[in-house]
Amino acid sequence: MLSIKDLYVSIEGMEILKGINLEVKPGEIHAIMGPNGSGKSTLASVLAGKEEYEVTSGEVLFEGENLLEKAPEERAKEGLFLSFQYPVEIPGVPMVNFLKSAVNEHRKYKGEKELTAGEFLKLMREKMDMVDMHPNLTNRSVNEGFSGGEKKKNEIFQMALLEPKLAILDETDSGLDIDALKTVANGVNALRSPERSAIVVTHYQRLLDYIVPDYVHILYKGKIVKTAGKELALELEEKGYDWIKTENAN
Amino acid sequence: MSVTLEKVDLSLKYTAYYKQVKEELFEGSSDILNAQRSKAFQSFVMQGIPTRKNENYKYTNLHPSFSPEFSFAHSKTEKEADLQEIFRCDVPQLNTTLAFVYNGWFSRKSSAIDQLPKGVILDSLESISKQQPELLSRYASLADPEEDPMVAMNTAFAKDGFFVYVPKGVVLENAIQIINLMEGSSDMFTTQRNYIYVEEGAKLQLLLCDHSENQNNYLSNSVTEVFVGSNAELEFYMLQNQHNKATNIHSVFVEQQRDSRVTTHTASLHGGLIRNNLKFILDGENCEANMYGMSFLDKKQHVDNFTQVIHAKPHCVSNQLYKNVLDEQSTGAFAGRIHVVRDAQKTNAFQRNNNLLLTDEATMQTKPQLIIDADDVKCSHGATVGQIDEEALFYLRARGLDEGKARLIMMNAFAHEVIQEIKLEPLRERIDELVDKRLKGELARCHDCSYGKDC
Ligand SMILES: Nc1ncnc2c1ncn2[C@@H]1O[C@H](COP(=O)(O)OP(=O)(O)O)[C@@H](O)[C@H]1O
Ligand SMILES: [Mg+2]
Numbered sequence: 001m002l003s004i005k006d007l008y009v010s011i012e013g014m015e016i017l018k019g020i021n022l023e024v025k026p027g028e029i030h031a032i033m034g035p036n037g038s039g040k041s042t043l044a045s046v047l048a049g050k051e052e053y054e055v056t057s058g059e060v061l062f063e064g065e066n067l068l069e070k071a072p073e074e075r076a077k078e079g080l081f082l083s084f085q086y087p088v089e090i091p092g093v094p095m096v097n098f099l100k101s102a103v104n105e106h107r108k109y110k111g112e113k114e115l116t117a118g119e120f121l122k123l124m125r126e127k128m129d130m131v132d133m134h135p136n137l138t139n140r141s142v143n144e145g146f147s148g149g150e151k152k153k154n155e156i157f158q159m160a161l162l163e164p165k166l167a168i169l170d171e172t173d174s175g176l177d178i179d180a181l182k183t184v185a186n187g188v189n190a191l192r193s194p195e196r197s198a199i200v201v202t203h204y205q206r207l208l209d210y211i212v213p214d215y216v217h218i219l220y221k222g223k224i225v226k227t228a229g230k231e232l233a234l235e236l237e238e239k240g241y242d243w244i245k246t247e248n249a250n
Numbered sequence: 251m252s253v254t255l256e257k258v259d260l261s262l263k264y265t266a267y268y269k270q271v272k273e274e275l276f277e278g279s280s281d282i283l284n285a286q287r288s289k290a291f292q293s294f295v296m297q298g299i300p301t302r303k304n305e306n307y308k309y310t311n312l313h314p315s316f317s318p319e320f321s322f323a324h325s326k327t328e329k330e331a332d333l334q335e336i337f338r339c340d341v342p343q344l345n346t347t348l349a350f351v352y353n354g355w356f357s358r359k360s361s362a363i364d365q366l367p368k369g370v371i372l373d374s375l376e377s378i379s380k381q382q383p384e385l386l387s388r389y390a391s392l393a394d395p396e397e398d399p400m401v402a403m404n405t406a407f408a409k410d411g412f413f414v415y416v417p418k419g420v421v422l423e424n425a426i427q428i429i430n431l432m433e434g435s436s437d438m439f440t441t442q443r444n445y446i447y448v449e450e451g452a453k454l455q456l457l458l459c460d461h462s463e464n465q466n467n468y469l470s471n472s473v474t475e476v477f478v479g480s481n482a483e484l485e486f487y488m489l490q491n492q493h494n495k496a497t498n499i500h501s502v503f504v505e506q507q508r509d510s511r512v513t514t515h516t517a518s519l520h521g522g523l524i525r526n527n528l529k530f531i532l533d534g535e536n537c538e539a540n541m542y543g544m545s546f547l548d549k550k551q552h553v554d555n556f557t558q559v560i561h562a563k564p565h566c567v568s569n570q571l572y573k574n575v576l577d578e579q580s581t582g583a584f585a586g587r588i589h590v591v592r593d594a595q596k597t598n599a600f601q602r603n604n605n606l607l608l609t610d611e612a613t614m615q616t617k618p619q620l621i622i623d624a625d626d627v628k629c630s631h632g633a634t635v636g637q638i639d640e641e642a643l644f645y646l647r648a649r650g651l652d653e654g655k656a657r658l659i660m661m662n663a664f665a666h667e668v669i670q671e672i673k674l675e676p677l678r679e680r681i682d683e684l685v686d687k688r689l690k691g692e693l694a695r696c697h698d699c700s701y702g703k704d705c
Contacts (some may be wrong), residue, residue, distance in 0.1 A: 048648050076650040088645040092663025098646070101659075105650040141663075142645075158649060 001026050001046075002067075002166055007058035009039075009046050016042045018214035018222035020058070024166065027194040031233060032201045034219035035241045040201045041085050042141050042171045043219070048082035049075050054096055062166070077109035079165030083172045085201075090142040098142050099124065103161055129161040130190065132183050148175045156187035163191060167198045173207040185210030205237035219246055260316050261298030265477065268294075274324045279409050280379035282386060283443075285375035289406030290395040297399035305526075306398070309583030309615045310554040315497035315523050323353040326376075329433075333360035337429060337461075339624035344676045346457060347372065347428035353432055354440035354470070355410045371415035372426060375443055378413040383417065386445065389477045392503035392531065400499050400527070404473040408443035413422040415445075416452040418479070425455035425485075425674060432470060432496070433463040442472040447485070450507070455487075455596060455674055460500075460521075462492040469497045471700050480507040480534060485673060489681075494522040494549060501527035508534025508563070515672055518545035518553045519684060523556065529558040532594075533565040542666040543572040546688045547580035547612075554583040557601075561594040561627075570601040573668050575661055575689065576612035583615040586631070592623040600680045601631040606638065661689045 009017035016039045032040055046053050047060065051071030061069040062080060070078070082203055090098075103123070104114040108209040114121065123182060125244055131153050143151050152172050159167055167188065173181050188198055188211050200233075208230060210217075216232040219223045220241075225248050226232065268275075268291055276284050288470030299316050300307035333350040349361035349372055363372050371378065371385075379386050395402035400593050412428055432440060445700055448454050462468055490498055498521050518524050530539045543554040559568045574582045584603040605614040618631040638660045646656035665685050672678035 015606075048644075051642055063536075072644060072647040072658075073650050073652045076648055082648055084645065084648075088641045090637075090639075090645065090660075090663065091641045092666045093646075093659055094616070098649070098651075101651055101655070102649040105652070109650070162649070218663070 001028075002199075003061040005059050005061075007046070007060060008056040009042060010056050011052060012056045015056070016053075016222050017046070018218075020224060022217070022224065024197050024199065026197060027192075029176075029192075029198045029200060029211060029213045031213040031216045032199060032219050033203065033233065033236055034128070035245070038219045039222045040219050044082055044085075044168050044201060046077075047168060048072055048080065057235060073105070076162075077106055078236075081147075081159050081164030081167045083152075083159060083161055083167065083169040085170040085174075087143050087146075087151040087155055089144045089146070091144050093142045095138045095140055095142055096124070099158065099161060102158070106162055109207070123161065131157045131187050133157050139169070147199070149177070149180050150178060153180065153183060156184050157245055160187055160190065166176055167191065167196075167197055169198065170201045171203065172200075173202050173204060178206075181207060182198055182210060192208060205233045208233045218244055220248055251478045251487070255666065259314055263304055264299065264316070265295055265404070271322070275407060275409065276326070278376075280383065282374065282383050283375075283381045283408065286395075286405050288601065290402045292394040294399055294402035294406055295666075299690040304320075304399075306556060306585075309585070310523070310525055310552065312497075312499070312523075312525070314539065315469055316320045317386070318437040319467075320437050320467070320469060320650050321434065322439050322441075323434075326355040326410070327353060328355075328357060328359060333357055333429070333431065335430060341663045344425070344427070344457075344674070344680075346425045349426065349428045350413065350618045351412055351428060351430045351442065353434065353438065354442040356378040356412050357608075363422065366418055366426075367419040367422065370420060370422065371413060373413050374410055375408075375409040375413045375445065378539065382672045388448070389475075389505070392475050392505055392529070393473050393501065394506070398501065398527065400471055400525075401473055404443060404471050404501070406456060407441040408473070409441070411442040411444040411474075413445045414454070415447045416449060419451045421453040422455065425457055427459065428460060429474065430460045431463065432461070432468045432492070434466050434468065435464070437467040439469045442470065444472065444474040446474065446476045446484070448476075448478045448482045448484050451481045452479065453483045455485045457487045457489065457674070457677065459489045460492055460498060462496045465493065465495060469496045469499075470493070471499045472501070474500065474502045476502065476504040476512070478506045478510045478512050481509045482507070483510065485515075486512065487672070487674065487677065488517065488620055490516070490518045490521050492521045494520075494551065494644075496521050497523040499525045499527075501529075503529050503531075503532045504539070505533055506537040506539060508538045511536065511540075512536040513540040513671070513673070513701050515668075516543040516555065517681060518543070518547075519688060522551060522555070524553045526553075526555045528555070529560070530568065531560045531562060532568065533562050535563045535565045537563070537566040539566070539571075540671070541568070541570040542668050542671050544665055544685075545574045545582065546577075546665075546685065547574065547582060548577040548691075549579045550578075552582065555585075556583075557586045559588050559599060561588070561590040561597045561599060561624075564595045564597065566594070567598040568600070570603075571668055571671070572603045573665060574603075574605045574614060575608065575664065576605065576614055577608040579609070579611045581613050583617075583629075585619070587619040587621070588629060588631070589621040590624050590627050590629065592618040594624050595626040597624060597627040599627065599631070602610060603633040604660065604664070605633075607635060652661075658686075658689055662686060665689075
């Protein structure tokens with residue numbers, strides 16, 4: 001599904017990702033952990049198509065096609081979804097209009113009929129229940145005045161609406177209480193299927209109790225320094241990152 | 251007119267012109283209007299056409315606009331056909347009482363002047379100033395020729411315009427819509443003087459639509475004086491929708507008595523050069539003044555909004571929100587002055603000007619000015635000049651909206667804050683559409699026109 005080969009990324013001349021290799025097969029869940037500033041969000045943003053990052057070498061294939069040459073909207077419509085670490089507030093853009101446009105852009109791309117306002121509202125209500133979003137929130141502008149937790153739920157809500165093939169969750173669990181955390185996990189698990197995959201960036205083992213990963217990677221200073229099964233997350237929980245830092249000090 | 255000296259000083263040219271047509275100006279005009287002409291002319295001679303050295307016109311160079319060899323409409327020309335027949339306003343379901351001003355002259359023939367409640371007047375200034383001079387001079391003029399050369403010039407040249415009067419306690423159900431149409435067979439200069447009197451406890455919604463036909467150079471220099479009595483309410487919408495060879499200079503003066511509420515909306519959708527002077531004098535306690543403005547510019551268009559609010563009495567609120575979207579090489583300016591006089595305690599005065607630059611070539615000048623002589627006041631002002639928020643753009647794109655659509659959504663969102671304040675619902679919806687079209691790069695005319703894309 002996703003194949004990252006020797007990816008180097010810089011911003012403003014500073015090298016942030018230094019040779020990332022990662023294979024995500026259909027149906028797999030990969031967790032990426034690592035200290036702050038390691039480059040986790042950079043990786044997520046590059047995959048989603050943020051332009052200010054410069055890919056200096058390497059390649060990324062998404063379903064066999066060169067991902068890096070595609071516009072962000074194309075990536076989205078082909079099934080890649082990024083749950084932002086910091087969702088953006090967009091005053092003046094009503095949530096409902098935005099979501100309806102997004103859903104219909106996806107449908108058009110797939111050659112499906114666009115949803116009418118009525119059909120969309122029905123779909124929206126269904127998904128809103130699923131992620132336990134307060135109905136009032138969809139009457140507002142995108143993320144405007146949302147609490148931290150509401151913003152994160154809104155990301156999962158959008159994911160549920162768009163049903164991506166590959167979801168990248170960038171610290172979607174940070175700052176959530178246990179109930180909200182379960183909601184997020186339910187949202188992800190509801191989409192699980194042999195065809196869909198997810199990359200879950202997190203600092204906490206507790207999310208991985210609910211979204212059980214097939215692999216756990218540690219990203220440190222722009223490199224994946226360790227890859228193992230879900231037990232690695234437990235080990236990190238127990239020992240912190242110091243041993244990783246020591247092992248990779250040079 | 252034909253004073254053609256090489257590099258002739260423009261102000262001299264117009265001075266000479268005034269002398270040349272003086273008789274024509276006085277002829278047929280009321281004593282009231284004529285009484286002010288000579289003095290106003292002297293005042294214009296002293297000031298001249300403003301240059302950028304004039305602090306109030308620092309950001310707008312009017313000289314190119316005054317350069318063409320204009321013909322003037324010093325006497326009334328009426329179109330044969332009823333203007334209502336040939337000009338259709340495309341705002342659906344807008345139930346208005348419709349009136350026309352044609353090349354600066356109020357058209358009684360094409361206006362529904364007799365379809366108004368008893369006592370309400372919608373008529374030509376020329377005839378009112380002759381037939382009911384005492385009504386016209388009920389309020390002292392706010393438009394001081396000494397303060398502004400364009401006001402001086404207007405006062406010297408004006409012969410007609412509209413006069414709207416809503417007597418005490420009368421609440422108009424339908425809005426009055428005045429269509430201000432310029433249509434010349436050559437380059438044309440019009441001067442229009444308007445009055446709006448809304449007496450105690452009365453209520454009026456007035457929509458003034460500036461349009462132009464034909465592809466000539468036009469210059470319109472109008473002055474509108476507005477008096478709003480105690481407890482009265484006025485919503486005044488100004489829709490400016492002309493073409494790139496049109497210069498529109500409009501000076502609006504508003505005086506409010508206690509407990510009154512006035513909202514102005516200045517929507518500059520199309521025009522070559524637009525200069526809006528808007529001065530509010532809050533002369534009674536508990537007044538509320540809302541001033542909204544939006545403009546959408548491209549090519550080499552220029553819009554300059556110059557506002558002044560004088561808080562002369564305590565406990566008043568003024569609120570200004572101006573937003574501009576500037577594309578291509580367009581330029582804009584906003585200068586807003588708030589003056590709170592010494593005893594105007596408990597004043598609330600707010601001002602905000604946000605500007606969106608769509609290209610590196612577009613420029614915007616913004617200048618707030620607060621003069622506060624009272625101590626117990628709340629004032630705030632803020633201005634931003636920026637590009638579309640790239641983070642937000644990326645967020646929208648990351649959900650599948652293509653770049654063009656995402657930009658459009660962002661621009662609409664930017665304008666929406668002003669549009670949502672339009673209380674006249676069909677107008678709001680229509681403006682929403684027009685703005686959307688305008689932002690898509692389509693020509694947004696609020697009436698049918700046969701021009702190509704370059705007008
Ligand atoms: N837009 C940016 N401009 C400059 N530096 C950046 C930018 N984005 C990220 N960085 C830097 O790149 C490094 C990795 O950041 P990030 O990917 O956010 O890490 P993580 O998500 O793992 O905490 C940090 O040193 C950060 O300061
Ligand atoms: Mg991060």
